[in-house]
Amino acid sequence: MSRRSGILEFAVLGLLRESPMHGYELRKRLNTSLGIFRAFSYGTLYPCLKTLVANGWLIEEPGSAPEDALAASLAGRRAKIVYRLTAEGKEHFEELLSHTGPDAWEDEHFAARFAFFGQTEREVRMRVLEGRRSRLEERLEKMRASLARTRERLDDYTLELQRHGMESVEREVRWLNELIESERAGRDQRRSGPGSPAEQEGTSGEADGLPRHRDAASSGGTPPGHPGPPDPSADTTK
């Protein structure tokens, strides 16, 4: 349950909502723009697209055959297939966007949800952020308890590992706190009455109330060469 493939469907719909694309590019975007998800393989992506089409959420369109559009229409030429979101697809995606069930704040789900916050209503954003936070606090509580129980029996390295793990979670909680605060501030600023219209900011919209951080590309370039051994396993695609 809580199928990982659900995340894929969601992300695909979300990306296609912005603009039609073919599978190959879709996959790239899945890794870069939404850098979070570790790459899905084509063996997963294409079948997924198929089912989305079968559900009527996407339609396949003949891709731009840039060189000779004529030849393309002749023999069973395999051309680019561009996927476009249908009206039902859009509707479905919007529904997914509004869900706030418990899985919305599981690690990978959460990242996917967050990536599309720009198209999510503020109220939903709040619920997801708060859900995630309480999920993490729960986890922290467990870690603390378990640590308290076993502390003396653990050697220094295990302890250090534990410590670092907890600190990571604490850090994410603080991050969420900032985000939640900003969301709240954003709402307060606008004094939105009960009937205020849902936001309508396109892709380029200024999502309100994000905490202003020092520039996204923080610390400077790589300080040249640690002696660390090179890692040949760089390429994901090949």
Place this chain on the structure above:
Amino acid sequence: MSRRSGILEFAVLGLLRESPMHGYELRKRLNTSLGIFRAFSYGTLYPCLKTLVANGWLIEEPGSAPEDALAASLAGRRAKIVYRLTAEGKEHFEELLSHTGPDAWEDEHFAARFAFFGQTEREVRMRVLEGRRSRLEERLEKMRASLARTRERLDDYTLELQRHGMESVEREVRWLNELIESERAGRDQRRSGPGSPAEQEGTSGEADGLPRHRDAASSGGTPPGHPGPPDPSADTTK
């Protein structure tokens, strides 16, 4: 490749090196002491134990039948099975401990390796830490590049997600730096000549040179109740 189950085998051998245990307890330790790995199910653990036995690395011993040891020996009574590391098993584990191949610094592998640093030679520890660090720096480089390429096209939330992701990695790099520094300092302190004997500190040993952090259980107890919705999916076991 880089099978996740390899991690299991490694961790099992490592835990059993400290003391014999039965499967059930083993699994608990896998989640708590080495809190890192997300739980393996019994469906994975028991078969794994079987193969380890088949390899001659473990032997099954009749568990302590505390109440009536007599009855146990009678009818095919299914008793606790305690697994104990054999000499070959120990040897094998020690060999695994000394490996420093590229997979030693993949996320989950690394955590497992680190968890047993107390039994790892300092030189190997260094190589693993440095390998991990360069792996992460590589990753950072990619993230920076991809971010630079797509920056303007991304909305604020996606950007924020990216930023937070990068910061997490940067944070781990800093952590590794501290650890490496400590390891180095530890070695320097001891002025170990070329022929210095391998360390021989038991489970309780003071692993040298860990950076001293404010107490492991950082920040205070849970500030009572955020309004966040409760999450019924707490229990892993059931």
Place this chain on the structure above:
DNA sequence: GTTTTCATGTAACCCGTTACATGATTCA
């Protein structure tokens, strides 16, 4: 005395990757 927790196991299933097959387009 019945519910929980401890304890061991297996088989079916789900899901994603790997590896392969195929072909178009671009670049050297």
Place this chain on the structure above:
DNA sequence: TGAATCATGTAACGGGTTACATGAAAAC
């Protein structure tokens, strides 16, 4: 013209979880 990249697909395989079956010990 041949290599690299773009592009779409599928079948087999691997590996881990879920769900189930079974039963002892402890707690209530």
